[in-house]
Amino acid sequence: MSDLSAPVLTLDGPSATGKGTVAAEVARDCGWGLLDSGALYRAFAYIADRKGVVVQDDVAIRRLGNELDLKCSLGPGGTAVILWGDVTLADEIRTESVAERASYYAERPCVREALLQQQRSNRRLPGLVADGRDMGTRVFPDAKVKIFLTAAPEVRARRRYNQLNEKGINASLAAIEEAMRARDQRDEQREIAPMKAAADAVVIDTTQLEILEVVTKVKALLLCP
Ligand code: DC
Numbered sequence: 001m002s003d004l005s006a007p008v009l010t011l012d013g014p015s016a017t018g019k020g021t022v023a024a025e026v027a028r029d030c031g032w033g034l035l036d037s038g039a040l041y042r043a044f045a046y047i048a049d050r051k052g053v054v055v056q057d058d059v060a061i062r063r064l065g066n067e068l069d070l071k072c073s074l075g076p077g078g079t080a081v082i083l084w085g086d087v088t089l090a091d092e093i094r095t096e097s098v099a100e101r102a103s104y105y106a107e108r109p110c111v112r113e114a115l116l117q118q119q120r121s122n123r124r125l126p127g128l129v130a131d132g133r134d135m136g137t138r139v140f141p142d143a144k145v146k147i148f149l150t151a152a153p154e155v156r157a158r159r160r161y162n163q164l165n166e167k168g169i170n171a172s173l174a175a176i177e178e179a180m181r182a183r184d185q186r187d188e189q190r191e192i193a194p195m196k197a198a199a200d201a202v203v204i205d206t207t208q209l210e211i212l213e214v215v216t217k218v219k220a221l222l223l224c225p
Contacts, residue, residue: 001121002120002121002122002123002124003123003124003125004123005125006123006124006125006126006127006128007126007127007128007143007144008123008127008128008129008130008135008140008142008143008144009026009032009127009128009129009130009143009144009145009146009147009218009222010130010131010132010135010136010139010140010143010145010146010147010198010201011023011129011130011131011132011135011147011148011149011218012131012132012133012134012135012136012137012146012147012148012149012195012196012197012198012201013133013148013149013150013195013197014133014150014151014156014180014183014184014187014195015038015099015156015160015180015183016151016156016157016159016160016163016180017149017150017151017156017206018149018151018159018206018209018211018214019131019132019149020036020038020079020080020131021078021079021211022131022149022211022214022215022218023036023129023130023131024036024074024078024079024080024129025078025211025215026129026215026218026219026222026224027074027129028074028078029215029219029224030126030127030129030219030222030224031126032126032127032128032129033122033124033127033128033129034072034073034074034080034128034129034130035072035080035119035122035128035129035130035131035132035135036072036079036080036131036132037115037119037130037131037132037133037135037139038099038102038131038132038133039072039080039081039082039089039093040070040072040082040115040118040119041102041103041105041106041111041115042082042089042093042094042098042099042102043070043082043084043089043093044064044065044068044070044102044105044111044114044115045098045101045102045104045105046089046092046093046098046101047064047068047084048061048064048105049101051064055104055105055108058108058110061105061108061110061111061114062110062114064114065110065111065113065114065115066114068084068114068118069084069085069118070082070083070084070118071083072122075088075090077090079094096160096164096171096176096179099183100179100183103183103186103187104186106133106187106190107186107190107191107192109191109192112192112193116138116139119139120139120140123140127144128140130143133187133193133194133195134193134194134195136148136197136198136200136201137193137196137198138193141198144222145202145218145221145222146197146198146200146201146202147201147202147203147204147218147221148196148197148198148201148202148203148204149203149204149205149206149214150203150204150205150206150207151205151206151207152207153177153180153181153184154177155207156180157173157176157177157180158173160176160180161173161176164176202221204217204218
């Protein structure tokens with residue numbers, strides 16, 4: 001059950017702008033709940049693929065959406081994990097291939113519909129930090145503070161490349177940048193709830209900023225000490 005009196009901070013924007021890290025740090029510092037909606041879409045895609053539910057099959061997708069109960073929680077590593085019954089989905093939904101699959105499922109209206117209430121049900125006192133693509137435009141249009149993060153594509157690709165390297169995963173910088181641009185295009189151009197800044201969002205370009213600087217700016221907007 002959601003509590004409409006609970007204030008919401010929305011953080012939207014493309015991947016590797018620092019959204020997830022900023023959201024987790026602000027949630028922790030302010031003592032608010034955290035919703036990583038991208039992780040929900042990733043979990044949906046991961047589970048659908050495992051169950052052999054194809055993207056085009058609206059009936060099977062709707063059935064899966066009705067039976068799935070996914071909860072978002074802060075994992076020990078400081079990033080969000082998804083609880084699927086008694087299964088915790090963490091690293092397995094953080095791969096580039098699951099991200100790509102998620103952006104295809106995210107284009108389907110029935111998937112977005114199925115995940116809408118699950119996202120809104122995270123709204124509880126004392127407040128919620130929600131990050132994604134359509135948090136400020138569609139899921140929480142009455143949010144107290146809305147932020148849209150951007151960064152130059154080359155810088156975002158380099159950040160993702162470094163993250164993968166740190167995990168010991170070999171990747172090509174050029175391939176990452178190309179896949180990122182294609183995914184951005186899908187996210188921006190889909191018909192339903194495309195990625196865009198809400199009219200009342202504050203846009204922050206993180207190209208030249210450290211995470212801590214972004215966290216400080218966001219907390220100041222939220223009036224969180
Ligand atoms: O933020 P992320 O990289 O974990 O998101 C994975 C995919 O999920 C992204 O390509 C688009 C989709 N997504 C979405 O459509 N709406 C959201 N609110 C969050 C993610």
